[in-house]
Amino acid sequence: MRILVTGGAGYIGSVSVEAFLAAGHDVTVLDDLSTGHREAVSEGAALEIATYTDAASVAHLLRRRRIDAVLHCAAKSLVGESMVDPAKYFRANVAGGIALLDGMRDAGVNRIVFSSTAATYGLPERTPITESDPIRPINAYGETKRSVEGAIRWYGHAYGLRSVILRYFNAAGASTRNGEQHAPETHLIPNVLAAAEQGRELTIFGGDYPTPDGTCVRAYIHVEDLAAAHLLALQATDPADSRTGATAGTAGTAGTAGALACEPLICNLGSGTGFSNREIATAAEKIVGHPIAVKIGPPRVGDPPVLVAGAQRAAEVLLWQPRHGTIEEIIESAWKWRRSHPNGYSG
Numbered sequence: 001m002r003i004l005v006t007g008g009a010g011y012i013g014s015v016s017v018e019a020f021l022a023a024g025h026d027v028t029v030l031d032d033l034s035t036g037h038r039e040a041v042s043e044g045a046a047l048e049i050a051t052y053t054d055a056a057s058v059a060h061l062l063r064r065r066r067i068d069a070v071l072h073c074a075a076k077s078l079v080g081e082s083m084v085d086p087a088k089y090f091r092a093n094v095a096g097g098i099a100l101l102d103g104m105r106d107a108g109v110n111r112i113v114f115s116s117t118a119a120t121y122g123l124p125e126r127t128p129i130t131e132s133d134p135i136r137p138i139n140a141y142g143e144t145k146r147s148v149e150g151a152i153r154w155y156g157h158a159y160g161l162r163s164v165i166l167r168y169f170n171a172a173g174a175s176t177r178n179g180e181q182h183a184p185e186t187h188l189i190p191n192v193l194a195a196a197e198q199g200r201e202l203t204i205f206g207g208d209y210p211t212p213d214g215t216c217v218r219a220y221i222h223v224e225d226l227a228a229a230h231l232l233a234l235q236a237t238d239p240a241d242s243r244t245g246a247t248a249g250t251a252g253t254a255g256t257a258g259a260l261a262c263e264p265l266i267c268n269l270g271s272g273t274g275f276s277n278r279e280i281a282t283a284a285e286k287i288v289g290h291p292i293a294v295k296i297g298p299p300r301v302g303d304p305p306v307l308v309a310g311a312q313r314a315a316e317v318l319l320w321q322p323r324h325g326t327i328e329e330i331i332e333s334a335w336k337w338r339r340s341h342p343n344g345y346s347g
C-alpha cells in the first residue's frame with residue numbers, strides 16, 4: 001500500500017510509520033512539525049512538511065504520491081488546552097479534518113483510518129466501555145473528535161468513504177527508535193518519569209474522585225500495539241473487504257457516481273485493565289528503582305474519573321492482539337527510551 005500518515009512526525013504517528021515500513025509499505029508523512037519532530041520520521045519514509053488543513057494541497061499531494069489510504073493521526077490533543085482554547089481545537093481538528101476529507105474526495109482516495117479517542121465517551125455509564133455506548137464528550141477535545149467521526153460516517157454513506165475509527169485509551173510506552181516528547185508535557189507517564197529523573201515531586205491532578213484511591217483511572221496501551229492496530233485497520237479498508245464495505249442493499253445518495261454507502265468500523269483500543277494515577281506512580285517506582293514523591297493537586301478541568309475499555313471488537317474483527325500487555329512493560333519501554341535519548345529528539 002501507498003500510505004499517507006498525517007502527524008507522522010508525532011508520537012503515535014512515528015511509531016506507526018515504523019510498523020508500516022517494516023511491513024513493506026510505501027509511506028509518506030504529512031506533518032507541519034508544529035508539535036512533531038523531524039528526527040522521529042524513519043529514513044525510509046518521505047516527509048512532506050505542510051499542513052493537512054488545506055484541501056487543494058492535500059489533493060495535490062495524494063495524486064503526486066499516488067496514495068491508496070490515509071492514517072489521520074495529526075490533531076491537537078490536549079484536554080486541558082482544549083478547555084481554555086476550544087477555537088484552536090475546532091479549527092485544527094474539525095475544520096482541518098474536513099479539509100483533509102475533501103482533499104481525499106477530490107483525489108479519489110476513499111480509505112481512511114482515523115485516530116479517535118476514549119474522550120468521546122465522556123462520563124461512561126458503565127465500565128468497561130463498549131463501542132455502542134453513548135458518545136457524550138465532556139471536554140472540547142473529545143467533542144472535536146466526535147465531530148470528525150460524524151463527518152467520516154456521513155462521507156461513508158454519501159461518497160463511499162471506507163473507514164476505521166479507532167478510539168484510543170491512553171497511548172504510552174516507546175519503540176526503540178521513537179518515544180513521547182511533548183512541550184509542554186501533560187501526559188502522566190512521561191511526567192512521572194521526568195519527576196523520577198529530576199528528583200522532583202509529581203503532581204497528581206485530583207485525589208477526590210469516586211475511584212478506589214480517589215485518583216483518576218485510565219487504561220494504557222503500548223504505542224507499538226496501536227501501530228499494529230493501525231496496519232490491520234488500513235487493511236480492513238481495502239475495496240474488497242466487507243468489514244468497511246457497503247451495508248447490504250444500500251447505495252450512495254449523493255456524491256461519487258455509483259458509490260456504495262459504507263459504514264465506519266469503530267473499535268476501542270483498550271487493555272481492559274484500568275490503573276489509577278497513584279498506581280502508575282507506584283509501578284514507575286519499581287522500574288526506576290527509587291521512590292517518587294507524589295502530591296495531590298487540584299483536579300484538571302475536563303477529566304473523567306474513569307476511562308477503561310476492552311478491545312473485544314478489535315480482537316474479533318481486526319484480529320488485533322496487543323503484545324505488550326503489562327503496565328510494567330509499557331513504563332519500562334518509555335523509561336528505556338528516555339535513558340537512550342537524554343536530550344530527547346534534539347540531542
Ligand code: UDP
Nearest residue numbers: 079186187188191203204205216277300303
Ligand atoms: N495526570 C496527572 N499528572 C500529570 C499528568 C496527568 O495527575 O502530570 C493525570 C490526568 O489528570 C489524568 C491522567 O493522569 O487523570 C491521565 O492523563 P493524561 O494527560 O496522561 O491522558 P488523558 O487521559 O488526559 O488522555
